[in-house]
Amino acid sequence: MxxxxxxxxxxxxxxxxxxxxxxxxxxxxxxxxxxxxxxxxxxxxxxxxxxxxxxxxxxxxxxxxxxxxxxxxxxxxxxxxxxxxxxxxxxxxxxxxxxxxxxxxxxxxxxxxxxxxxxxxxxxxxxxxxxxxxxxxxxxxxxxxxxxxxxxxxxxxxxxxxxxxxxxxxxxxxxxxxxxxxxxxxxxxxxxxxxxxxxxxxxxxxxxxxxxxxxxxxxxxVTPPVNDLPASSPLPALSSWAAAGDTELFRVRGGEIPMRLVALADYTGATWQATTVYSPVGTVAAPDLPAGARHVETRVDVTIGDLTGPWLPAPGRPTATSAEDAVVDASSGSVVLPSGARQGFEYTVESSVDAPDDADLIAASVPGGGAARRYLGLPDLPFALAEYARRTVADARTPFEKAVAIEEVVRADRRPNAEAPVGSSYARLSTFLFGAPGTAGAGEGTAEQFASAYAVLARAVGLPTRVVVGFRPVPPGPDGVAVVRAADATAWPEVYFSGWGWVPFDPVSGTDDGPASASRREVINRLATATPTPSTPAVSGPAMPSKAQVPDAAPTTVVATRKPWYLVIIAVPVLVLVVLGGLRAGRRSRLRRAGATGAWAYVLDSLLLAGRTPPRASPAPEIANGLATPEARRLAVLADRAAFAPNPAPAEVGRAAWPLALRVRATLRRRVPWYRRLFWAIDPRPLWRR
Known part of the structure; x- marks a missing residue:
């Protein structure tokens, strides 16, 4: 009691x-x-x-x-x-x-x-x-x-x-x-x-x-953790989106604002490359070029339709999102969902968008090195493009005037054509800008060529630029939801101004698509009267292959495949169990070869597993009486004789003892709860019982 x-x-x-x-x-x-x-x-x-x-x-x-x-x-x-x-x-x-x-x-x-x-x-x-x-x-x-x-x-x-x-x-x-x-x-x-x-x-x-x-x-x-996710540029997909026309890509609620898909800063001379290093959305990692002094905060709700690929549309620089697995490039604001966007996927994203007035930019400067070097890179720039850019801005006095001048020159006498050859290489841009009439792609292109030509010419005169692939702002319907279709996909260049951030330009439509600010109109008028149209350089790039020779590229869905580490995690406990089971089997084999004393030790192991460990000083017959089984009593007698008799026990005595030990073990095992039996064969306690 x-x-x-x-x-x-x-x-x-x-x-x-x-x-x-x-x-x-x-x-x-x-x-x-x-x-x-x-x-x-x-x-x-x-x-x-x-x-x-x-x-x-x-x-x-x-x-x-x-x-x-x-x-x-x-x-x-x-x-x-x-x-x-x-x-x-x-x-x-x-x-x-x-x-x-x-x-x-x-x-x-x-x-x-x-x-x-x-x-x-x-x-x-x-x-x-x-x-x-x-x-x-x-x-x-x-x-x-x-x-x-x-x-x-x-x-x-x-x-x-x-x-x-x-x-x-x-x-x-x-x-x-x-x-x-x-x-x-x-x-x-x-x-x-x-x-x-x-x-x-x-x-x-x-x-x-x-x-x-x-x-x-x-x-x-600490520094924010980053993920290395390979992703191809979606620029070549602009032509296929233009062909898709009315295909619904996604829906957005939250205002009539342009939605960005990816900002491309790295140019190789052949193509624009998307960054592969991303961090969790909301991290405090600073972009390589700081945000502007004037910006607006936005919040939109997005529902994915037929849009494929790893990128999620978002306005400006995302600061928070309900998409838990989404990661972002802190410098460009490009949001990636490693598993890829799927139809019906819904998320909310909060962003900050640089919003300077043109009047703020008239006297603004641009950075010339350090972090801006990435946005000025033009490896092996052909002389024809460099000379064309120099002539374009010959009479511009400020970086903003240079940016406006290039916008007007790129769109002059060139027309958008969804069927034009794709590509952003120097050769393709040379053909687009000053190719001979009748050459495939001469004077016509998709938004890819307009934006790329602008970015290359602007970099050639010291303006930090990048190319953004995104979607035009679409007016919302009566329910407040805007339906963004494939025909709304486009690309535009952005120029970075110190203190004001990234400013978009539109060389496709220029000032014809809506009213221009008074500051920009003034710049355009002055440059139009003071600067003649730049002549085509004598040296032009090689002819581009026809559209039939250039395969259309579709956006690639990037699925971040997890390495099979989870197999290692699962294998660790399994390996431990296998090792314990092997050690227990080895102990059982040794005890079986030890004859009657080994068989009795096997019974003591079973008592330990059953939670009935007797005192160490108790003799074998006393322990066997407590078990109340005839097999235990017979085995105890055999073990005592084997341990203390002056003459070694015959081999047949040892062989007869082991079946008795197995029957005692089975009896003990039946008396314990079922959940104790689960670990009976792998419990490590008998391994260190002496």
């Missing part, structure tokens, strides 16, 4: 310590969750604590070794991190999770990718705290709560608990638990806990009363 009472008291004490530990970690989780934008984060963290404690305590009830619980929790955490955040492998997902969170907007969005580091930290703290309860180490949950509190303070730069109320609450829950849950402990063990409580209370009081300077900012120590 007394033993039962002690067992019940032990269980109740363990249960009380577990509830107290969950409460302490819950306070820490609440403090940590303030680093995210929603209370959902706190609910997730508390759920992780409850789940881990449930697994540890449940495994203790069913007598599952603690090592299996640790292995299972850590494996689940790695696999979860791998599938929640884009990465090349599980370990890389964990390594990237902290920089991704620290470089996110503050507070961080509540998405799977941004919750990964918080969940991992809470899971590890909860696992260590739960495993420590059996040893009555009540300091461990308190330290775990403090770790979560400090993590929340670092994540928010101290803004999570400006008055110290969270710290005082953590101390209160910790102190109450030490007094009530552990009141049966001897007095000497309470002294260091009391000292710790007083010390932590002093620290919390100092944090509340003392003035604070600039808080420590962990963001200064």
């Amino acid at each position: 007394n033993g039962t009472g002690r067992t019940s008291s032990t269980v109740m004490s363990l249960r009380g310590r577990a509830l107290w530990a969950v409460a302490v970690l819950g306070v820490g989780c609440w403090q940590l969750s303030l680093g995210w934008a929603s209370a959902v984060a706190g609910a997730v963290f508390v759920g992780v604590v409850v789940l881990v404690f449930g697994l540890v305590l449940g495994a203790r009830v069913v007598r599952v070794p603690g090592g299996f619980v640790v292995l299972g929790v850590l494996t689940a955490a790695l696999v979860g991190a791998y599938y929640a955040a884009p990465a090349s492998g599980p370990l890389q997902a964990v390594v990237d999770s902290v920089p991704r969170l620290l470089t996110a907007p503050r507070p961080a969005p509540v998405t799977a990718a941004f919750l990964v580091p918080g969940v991992l930290l809470v899971a590890v703290v909860a696992l260590v705290s739960a495993l420590s309860l059996r040893a009555r180490a009540l300091v461990v949950p308190a330290v775990g709560g403090a770790v979560l509190y400090v993590a929340g303070a670092l994540l928010t730069a101290g803004r999570a608990d400006p008055r110290g109320l969270g710290a005082l609450g953590l101390l209160a829950v910790t102190g109450i638990g030490w007094v009530l849950v552990d009141r049966g402990r001897r007095r000497g063990s309470v002294v260091p806990q009391s000292v710790l409580v007083v010390g932590l209370a002093g620290v919390a009081l100092a944090a509340v009363l003392l003035p604070a300077g600039r808080p420590f900012e962990p963001r200064d120590l």
